[in-house]
Amino acid sequence: MKISSLLNLLLPLYCARCGRVGRAMCENCIQELEKDLENCCIICGNYQKGWLCSGCGTKDSFAFGFYDQPIGLLATSLKQNSARHLALVVARLLADTIPEVRAERVVITPVPTLAKHRKERGVAHAEMVARELAKLKGWSYSPLLRRKSGSVQTGEERKVRIQQAKMAYEVSDKGAGKLADFDAVIIYDDITTTGATLAECARLLKAAGAKDVRKIVAARTR
Numbered sequence: 001m002k003i004s005s006l007l008n009l010l011l012p013l014y015c016a017r018c019g020r021v022g023r024a025m026c027e028n029c030i031q032e033l034e035k036d037l038e039n040c041c042i043i044c045g046n047y048q049k050g051w052l053c054s055g056c057g058t059k060d061s062f063a064f065g066f067y068d069q070p071i072g073l074l075a076t077s078l079k080q081n082s083a084r085h086l087a088l089v090v091a092r093l094l095a096d097t098i099p100e101v102r103a104e105r106v107v108i109t110p111v112p113t114l115a116k117h118r119k120e121r122g123v124a125h126a127e128m129v130a131r132e133l134a135k136l137k138g139w140s141y142s143p144l145l146r147r148k149s150g151s152v153q154t155g156e157e158r159k160v161r162i163q164q165a166k167m168a169y170e171v172s173d174k175g176a177g178k179l180a181d182f183d184a185v186i187i188y189d190d191i192t193t194t195g196a197t198l199a200e201c202a203r204l205l206k207a208a209g210a211k212d213v214r215k216i217v218a219a220r221t222r
């Protein structure tokens with residue numbers, strides 16, 4: 001075991017929202033989070049209840065809430081400290097809120113993190129949430145996408161980010177072989193700014209043969 005993960009076990013955990021010692025998010029704050037929901041469209045940020053956005057007409061995406069709401073704080077702390085408990089909290093909240101997917105064989109796949117980041121933090125947070133969500137919803141979990149090596153995403157503008165996303169991801173050979181086994185594919189990421197990465201991942205999966213592709217994120221920036 002790495003020294004950093006050993007230290008994480010020994011150090012007390014603090015609630016990411018109120019600072020109380022005990023868990024990465026205390027029960028009280030989880031309840032507050034549930035009250036504070038503002039589900040929105042990944043693309044335009046419009047308030048949204050089901051899969052359909054009345055603002056821009058997008059039919060396949062869902063954001064749990066905004067980045068400046070407690071869910072954003074939760075997603076950020078998950079990025080920073082990758083506590084399994086936090087991943088469970090996010091997954092539980094999402095499981096209760098995601099609109100129904102009317103398909104029989106559903107698979108969830110995380111937006112892949114750079115291998116370098118994964119190495120630094122020891123674990124991929126989006127992967128943890130996607131795995132927990134799969135368990136809660138009775139979906140399959142499979143990493144269908146992968147990062148091309150050497151790709152970075154640093155652009156501010158949506159146009160630039162779309163261009164970068166186009167070069168950064170690909171459907172893995174193993175993933176492409178599995179697509180026929182599922183009626184619907186759900187792509188998950190913790191945080192999105194422009195939705196460009198998710199849109200590109202969806203495009204790749206469709207090009208590889210996926211029929212029904214949906215996108216969900218925990219938090220969207222305003």
Ligand SMILES: [Zn+2]
Nearest residue numbers: 015018026029
């Ligand atoms: Zn708390």
Ligand SMILES: [Zn+2]
Nearest residue numbers: 041044053056
């Ligand atoms: Zn919209």
